[in-house]
Amino acid sequence: MSDLMTQLQGSLMMLGNSNVQVYLLKGTAFTLGISLITILISVFIGALLALARNYCTSGPSRLVRRFSIIYIELFRNTPLMLWVFAGFVLCPAPTFSKAFATALGFTSVASVKTLFKAIVSLTLFTSAVMAEIIRGGLNAVPMGQFEAARSQGFGMARTMGFIVLPQAFRHIVPTMLSQMITTIKDSSYMSGLVTIELMGCTKLLISKANSYNGTWVDRFDRGTIHVTDVFVLFGAAFLIYFIINFSLSCAVRAIKNRKTRPAA
Amino acid sequence: MGTIFDASCWAIVWKYRATFVNGFLNTLLTAAAGLVLALVLGVVIGLCSTGEKKFLRILARIYVEFFQNTPVILQVCFLYYALAYSGVRVSVVTVGIISLGVYTGAYMAEVIRAGITAIPTGQFDAALSQGFDRLQTMRLIILPQTVKIILPPMVNQMANLIKNTSCLFIIGGADLIATTYNFVTGESTGGAYGPAYLVGGLLFFCMCYPLSLMASKWEAHLKQKSVQTNDDKKEVTA
Numbered sequence: 001m002s003d004l005m006t007q008l009q010g011s012l013m014m015l016g017n018s019n020v021q022v023y024l025l026k027g028t029a030f031t032l033g034i035s036l037i038t039i040l041i042s043v044f045i046g047a048l049l050a051l052a053r054n055y056c057t058s059g060p061s062r063l064v065r066r067f068s069i070i071y072i073e074l075f076r077n078t079p080l081m082l083w084v085f086a087g088f089v090l091c092p093a094p095t096f097s098k099a100f101a102t103a104l105g106f107t108s109v110a111s112v113k114t115l116f117k118a119i120v121s122l123t124l125f126t127s128a129v130m131a132e133i134i135r136g137g138l139n140a141v142p143m144g145q146f147e148a149a150r151s152q153g154f155g156m157a158r159t160m161g162f163i164v165l166p167q168a169f170r171h172i173v174p175t176m177l178s179q180m181i182t183t184i185k186d187s188s189y190m191s192g193l194v195t196i197e198l199m200g201c202t203k204l205l206i207s208k209a210n211s212y213n214g215t216w217v218d219r220f221d222r223g224t225i226h227v228t229d230v231f232v233l234f235g236a237a238f239l240i241y242f243i244i245n246f247s248l249s250c251a252v253r254a255i256k257n258r259k260t261r262p263a264a
Numbered sequence: 265m266g267t268i269f270d271a272s273c274w275a276i277v278w279k280y281r282a283t284f285v286n287g288f289l290n291t292l293l294t295a296a297a298g299l300v301l302a303l304v305l306g307v308v309i310g311l312c313s314t315g316e317k318k319f320l321r322i323l324a325r326i327y328v329e330f331f332q333n334t335p336v337i338l339q340v341c342f343l344y345y346a347l348a349y350s351g352v353r354v355s356v357v358t359v360g361i362i363s364l365g366v367y368t369g370a371y372m373a374e375v376i377r378a379g380i381t382a383i384p385t386g387q388f389d390a391a392l393s394q395g396f397d398r399l400q401t402m403r404l405i406i407l408p409q410t411v412k413i414i415l416p417p418m419v420n421q422m423a424n425l426i427k428n429t430s431c432l433f434i435i436g437g438a439d440l441i442a443t444t445y446n447f448v449t450g451e452s453t454g455g456a457y458g459p460a461y462l463v464g465g466l467l468f469f470c471m472c473y474p475l476s477l478m479a480s481k482w483e484a485h486l487k488q489k490s491v492q493t494n495d496d497k498k499e500v501t502a
Contacts, residue, residue, distance in 0.1 A: 077423065077472035078465045081430035081441045089448075089457055181333065188335035192434050199338055203434075206345060227349035234342040238334050245333035 004228070010213040011228040015236060017212050020205060027201030028240050034115070034190075034197060035183045038122045039130075042183075043176070045123070046130025051160060053131065054138050068131070075128030080121075080189050087121025088193050111196070118190050118197075126183055133175050137168030174252045174259075181245045181252075202237040206230060273456035277463055280447065287443030288467050294360045294439060295426045301365025302425065306372025311402060313373065314380045324373065331370035337431045339363045344435040360432045360439070368425045375417045379410030412486065419479040423472040430468075440464055 014020050052061075052068040075083070096112045106112050141164050149159040169176075188199035195204045206229065210216055215223030277284075313324035331339070340363045347354055383406050391401040430441035444464035448457055 073473060073476075074469065077427075077476055078468045079427040079430035079441060081433055082444075082461065082465050082468065085441075085445060085448075086461060185335040188337040189431070191337060192431075199335060199341075202338070203341065225349060227346060230342070230345045230349050234338065234345070237338055238342070241334045241338065242330065246329060249329070249333060 007213075007226040008228045008232075010215065011209075011226060011232040013214055014205075014209065014212040014229065014232060020212055020233075023201045023205055024198070024236060024240070027196075027198035028244075030115070031184060031187050031197040031199075032244070034118055034122060034187050035180065037119055038126050038183055038187075039176075039180055041119075041123045042127040042130040043134075045127035046134050047165065049127065049131035050134035050138055054135055055156075055160075072128045072131050075125050076132065080125045080186055081192060083125050084118075084121045084189050084193060087117050087124065091117055091120050093117055093120075114194050114196055118187075118194065122183065122187060122190075125186070126179070129179060129182075130176075133172055133179060134168060136175070137170075137172035138164065140171045141167045174255045177248055177252045177255070181248050184241070184245060184248075198237055198240060202233055205233050209233065270456075270458070273459045276456045277447075277459045283443050283447050284440070284463055284467065287438065287440035287464075290357060290438045290443075291426065291429045291440040291468075292471070294357055294364065294429045294432065295422075297361040298364040298368060298425055298429075299422060301361065302368035302372050302421075305366065305369030306376050307407075309369065309373035310376030310380065313377045315398075328370045328373055331367050332374070336364065336367045336428055337434055339367055340431050341434055356432055356435055356437045359435065360429060360437060364425060364428055364431075367428070368421055371421050371424070372418065375414050375421065376410065378417075379414035380406060382413050383409050416479040416483040416486070419475050419482070423475040423479070426471050426475075427468065440467055 049068040049072060052064045053072065056062060056065040056068075093113045093116045096109050096116075098109060101107075101109045101112045104112060104115075106115075145163055145167065146159060149163045154163065187197050190197055191200035191203055195201060205212070206225065209225045209229035210223035213223070213226065213229055215226075217223065309324045309327055312320040313328070315321060340359065343363045344356070344359045347359065380402075387405060387409070388401060391405045396405065429437075429439045432439045433442040433445060436442065441464065444460050448460045
């Protein structure tokens with residue numbers, strides 16, 4: 001029993017180590033950064049896909065509609081992991097300059113490439129989900145709005161941009177925030193291939209826990225990884241993810257409640 | 265090399281087709297067993313969260329919030345590492361079934377809770393007045409009525425469960441994604457990127473698309489029905 005206590009003490013000591021702290025913080029920052037950029041781009045692509053699927057119903061534009069349907073259904077019905085593989089194996093990445101990498105706070109150009117590919121693969125996947133969310137919002141806009149816009153001389157593009165899309169987005173703010181939670185969780189899929197976000201960093205820390213938990217003696221006795229290390233490090237990761245996502249889901253609930261409350 | 269237009273790559277994929285079938289079956293097995301666990305947990309937790317005991321309601325809330333707000337990969341990894349470092353030997357598939365079942369259970373619980381709260385309270389009162397106890401009320405009166413409401417989101421969760429089996433890859437799993445990856449990077453089979461990913465993706469699509477199609481059809485059907493009944497009501501009041 002006292003054995004386990006000393007092990008636990010060693011594991012908890014790791015959280016005080018500045019190297020471990022930096023890793024966890026960096027991971028958290030990347031998780032948030034990747035998710036935020038992904039969501040922003042996905043909203044844009046998703047809006048285009050949703051508009052195409054809903055309104056390109058006549059003439060040759062039906063081809064665009066076909067494409068957007070295939071895209072959405074394909075990505076919604078295959079696992080993200082597959083697209084992470086595809087992104088990292090097949091996706092071409094531009095060669096970033098060394099100056100650009102250092103400006104972002106990276107030491108190597110390769111990690112900028114990793115970040116780029118991570119965002120691309122996550123965006124490919126998320127924009128399909130986002131398209132369906134936005135379509136839900138578009139369908140909630142009453143037909144009368146379209147007719148009213150036309151009667152006022154608005155063209156198709158301006159009807160969408162000034163009248164329909166703003167209303168649609170107002171409907172789906174809570175759903176989009178929920179998607180942010182999902183995307184933060186989804187970004188952990190990157191840890192299967194690369195170490196960049198929180199989950200990957202946690203995995204890396206576990207594999208190196210013997211050099212942080214006080215059991216490392218010298219290069220002939222490299223110490224051991226205890227089960228308490230797993231609990232402490234994963235516990236920290238659980239806590240970070242939970243705090244971020246729980247506050248987001250509280251925000252979702254607050255917005256939903258405000259909306260369902262009858263207007264005063 | 266490695267593109268989908270390379271016949272020799274397709275030949276390798278065909279030669280080792282048993283690998284893909286194996287991965288496909290493992291994914292199905294994990295998903296099916298996980299689904300059973302998720303349904304059991306979902307019903308129990310869903311009932312707890314709509315029950316009268318405050319303690320159980322809080323417990324159910326904690327369960328749902330914890331599992332919905334942390335990544336499933338982290339949960340899978342945690343279970344696997346915790347067991348491995350405490351010296352317990354369990355197969356990857358077992359770890360997958362447990363962690364995916366528990367994760368999906370949280371979503372199922374929310375679906376079932378939403379279904380139960382959608383049933384008018386008059387139904388509960390009527391059951392009580394007829395002498396049903398709480399469990400009987402749920403089993404015989406409330407749950408059968410929720411089925412129609414909860415079926416579409418539940419089927420969606422099933423599709424998600426199938427897709428989530430891919431996270432077993434992280435712990436060196438035997439699922440379809442892991443076998444595809446091992447195939448692509450394997451020594452004797454490596455290089456056939458395009459065809460291998462295409463086959464893997466297609467198999468997933470074949471599992472998930474019918475489910476999501478079914479879900480959206482049912483949902484549309486339900487919506488139409490509720491619109492109709494609302495119209496009926498309007499006519500009656502008019």
